[in-house]
Amino acid sequence: MNILIAEDDPVNRRLLRKTLQNWGHHVVEARDGLQAWTAFQQGGFRMVITDWMMPGLSGPELCRRIRLNETRDDIQSYIILLTARGSIQDLAAGFEAGVDDFISKPFEPDELRARLNAGKRIVGLQEELVAARHKMEQLALTDGLTGLLNRRALMDALRRDEDRMRRAQEPIAVVMTDVDHFKRFNDRYGHQTGDQVLCLVADCLQASVRTGDQVGRWGGEEFLLILPGADVLQASEVAERCRELIANQVLEDSEHGEIRVSSSFGVASTEGADREDIMSLVQQADQALYWAKEAGRNCVKIYTPGPERHATR
Ligand SMILES: [Mg+2]
Known part of the structure; x- marks a missing residue:
């Protein structure tokens, strides 16, 4: 998978990148929220793992921007928020911003892998759904015999x-x-x-x-x-x-x-x-x-x- 990670702490960032790369993922890293937003807009990321506290743009703010820019035809990116904050209010605020899942810091590799797999399944289902919808739309506009417009x-x-x-x-x-x-x-x-x-x-x-x-x-x-x-x-x-x-x-x-x-x-x-x-x-x-x-x-x-x-x- 193409994964975008946003984390301002260099040690955590490197650890996260290495772990994901060892599992065969392609990783693009950003040092803060704004850099992550710029990278995200280049496109191609179905999976984003972001820290909560970052200079410039926080994790939830980054998430809000991503959600605002998604249209009906887009396949939504799966966003996982890394956080040391574990209160119910914090979780609620994260979900409110459009986050899909949380991982507490410092991350446990087994938990990270399990949550990544869950995300991958959701993204895969969305891709199937969007492809099926496109196909239905095509069929509704095509003449069955000749393949021309109906x-x-x-x-x-x-x-x-x-x-x-x-x-x-x-x-x-x-x-x-x-x-x-x-x-x-x-x-x-x-x-x-x-x-x-x-x-x-x-x-x-x-x-x-x-x-x-x-x-x-x-x-x-x-x-x-x-x-x-x-x-x-x-x-x-x-x-x-x-x-x-x-x-x-x-x-x-x-x-x-x-x-x-x-x-x-x-x-x-x-x-x-x-x-x-x-x-x-x-x-x-x-x-x-x-x-x-x-x-x-x-x-x-x-x-x-x-x-x-x-x-x-
Ligand atoms: Mg941070």
Whole structure:
């Protein structure tokens, strides 16, 4: 373990360091509370052993600072206070400051080892808990089949990116795409092949977007691309790249031979348009996608509000 020790008495400090090092721990030592606080902020310490009485910053004060700086996502450091003060009031004051455990001075190696192990167990449990929470959060935002963002994550990303682009006075574009005749794949080749088609399209979309763009599954065979900073031309270039890549793919099916896939695309951008709710931009892209389907599929259409409704790339 990476252990930070804070102790102003040089003899005690050396003894503590040697003992911990003999047990295989990596030790950083501080001569007083302030030095310990500076070292702690460099990060990486899950275990802190601190003296109570020190010049500058006492053990409980150091502990209070550490606790104030911990956020919900942090794994809390385990803090052991070394003290010769053993009254109930002292213990209560220590716990109040956020201390996890006490060791009386001079320390007994057996007791130190036992309390370290208890601390290590707590830290390990916290690490597991935080990892599990992250995993749950990831799962809640990911489409199970394609691994792309799901609709909920796309909505979050849309709001976040729209907000960011509005402040930067930059446009934001969305591209809605839909696999052509998808129902036929399912009917003709079965759902497993249908799933393969969706994964193939997802991979092509992911491979064609720019850094900072977001790709997600809007639902069924519909996908949505979010392109922060893109005007309609840039967005339609990305859409065209996706369209071409998908159209060039061949899916090998052992039963039915080669299967070819195509997708239709609708593009809309806030550039030059009155900015309403971001959802109206999604509706515009959806409208353009409808035009693309009407125009024979496997093509890209741009949303325009004026008379040139069927603007093609
Ligand atoms: Mg002291």
